[in-house]
Amino acid sequence: MGFRKDFLWGGAVTAHQSEGAYQEGGKVPAVCDLTVSGKFSDFKDGIDAYHRYDEDIALMKEMGFNFYRFSICWSRIIPNGTLDEPVNEEGVKFYSDLIDKLLAAGIEPMITLVHFDMPYHLVKNYNGFASRYVVDCFERYARVCIERFGDRVKHWMSFNEPKHLYQVNHNVFIAHCKAVKALRELQPDAKFCGMAAVTNIYPYTNTPKNNLFAWQAYQYMNGFHVDVFAKGKYPDYMVAYLENRGWMPHFEEGDEELLKYTVDYIAFSYYRSNTVTEGEFDLERPYHEVVGEHMIKNPHCEANEWGWEIDPIGFRWTLNDLHTRSDLPVFVLENGIGWREDMTQEEVDAMLAAGKTIEDDYRINYHRDHIKEMENAMFEDGVPCLGYITWGPIDILA
Numbered sequence: 001m002g003f004r005k006d007f008l009w010g011g012a013v014t015a016h017q018s019e020g021a022y023q024e025g026g027k028v029p030a031v032c033d034l035t036v037s038g039k040f041s042d043f044k045d046g047i048d049a050y051h052r053y054d055e056d057i058a059l060m061k062e063m064g065f066n067f068y069r070f071s072i073c074w075s076r077i078i079p080n081g082t083l084d085e086p087v088n089e090e091g092v093k094f095y096s097d098l099i100d101k102l103l104a105a106g107i108e109p110m111i112t113l114v115h116f117d118m119p120y121h122l123v124k125n126y127n128g129f130a131s132r133y134v135v136d137c138f139e140r141y142a143r144v145c146i147e148r149f150g151d152r153v154k155h156w157m158s159f160n161e162p163k164h165l166y167q168v169n170h171n172v173f174i175a176h177c178k179a180v181k182a183l184r185e186l187q188p189d190a191k192f193c194g195m196a197a198v199t200n201i202y203p204y205t206n207t208p209k210n211n212l213f214a215w216q217a218y219q220y221m222n223g224f225h226v227d228v229f230a231k232g233k234y235p236d237y238m239v240a241y242l243e244n245r246g247w248m249p250h251f252e253e254g255d256e257e258l259l260k261y262t263v264d265y266i267a268f269s270y271y272r273s274n275t276v277t278e279g280e281f282d283l284e285r286p287y288h289e290v291v292g293e294h295m296i297k298n299p300h301c302e303a304n305e306w307g308w309e310i311d312p313i314g315f316r317w318t319l320n321d322l323h324t325r326s327d328l329p330v331f332v333l334e335n336g337i338g339w340r341e342d343m344t345q346e347e348v349d350a351m352l353a354a355g356k357t358i359e360d361d362y363r364i365n366y367h368r369d370h371i372k373e374m375e376n377a378m379f380e381d382g383v384p385c386l387g388y389i390t391w392g393p394i395d396i397l398a
Contacts, residue, residue, distance in 0.1 A: 010067030011393020021050035081119030194229025230326035269334030
């Protein structure tokens with residue numbers, strides 16, 4: 001059996017890692033423009049996609065892409081992100097032109113509304129999504145984007161890999177659901193996904209205690225968001241976890257009804273699996289800290305230099321789990337491997353002039369093996385998978 005003709009192949013990027021032009025076209029600095037700490041790149045220039053996206057689209061078309069996921073910079077649409085300021089028409093035109101050119105090249109666009117970035121004004125003055133005012137601001141931003149681009153964009157996503165805690169996490173859920181509600185009202189034929197960063201978690205030993213801890217870790221770190229996106233309510237295991245620690249967020253009137261705006265499919269990023277030793281979740285520390293203490297190298301998986309373990313079979317397991325727990329189609333929106341590659345521009349130019357290509361068998365092997373296990377999940381296990389999108393399809397800053 002082969003992949004359907006409408007199976008989606010492509011790549012994904014963020015605005016802040018690609019666009020640059022951080023003070024052009026009516027945009028004001030966003031959070032990522034000001035994140036220069038030595039741990040991350042200076043995103044102010046990105047890879048200059050703002051001026052050069054035509055070249056990127058031509059390369060994607062040459063590679064056979066039929067899908068491209070990009071994020072919109074909130075500050076390029078509504079510079080300070082507030083409820084009462086005017087929409088920046090230059091920013092709208094930039095994204096509208098990008099969408100039109102993607103469609104002209106036979107590439108279907110997908111919009112991510114927030115990918116680790118937001119107007120600095122909302123963080124400085126309102127502490128970001130800790131404020132319900134910012135939730136309302138996000139709803140306005142989402143509605144503007146759907147009104148301006150929804151006639152051409154049929155795949156939408158609210159937040160990339162949400163990993164907040166407690167009240168902020170709840171507020172982000174509500175913001176997400178308000179965006180789903182807006183799409184249902186404004187573009188009912190379009191699709192909205194819920195997206196999670198999913199890392200399979202194995203027990204290091206076969207003891208019952210280790211198996212229980214690994215299962216709990218997977219539920220808290222992966223299952224929680226997927227269950228809310230698909231079922232429209234907090235799962236019982238998470239209600240118990242939060243209430244037992246006094247961490248259950250405050251629900252405003254109408255929140256339970258908003259959560260019922262569920263998604264059309266589950267999207268996820270997958271790069272690696274993790275393995276944990278025996279452990280227990282205490283009553284003081286958040287679950288991710290406890291899990292991090294118990295992570296250990298899996299002797300059965302190779303890893304890159306940052307310890308990200310290469311596990312294509314875990315990818316198949318994850319595809320099965322996400323479909324089974326949600327009863328929805330799934331969509332791989334990020335998959336890839338980080339690798340240190342040191343080449344100067346002069347070396348690249350000389351290589352191309354000599355008719356040579358970059359030798360990156362490690363990356364070819366990674367994608368081939370993961371695509372094979374995705375194929376197994378689809379055709380042997382019956383998982384409905386909509387597409388396979390790489391991270392990232394072009395060199396971007398990290």
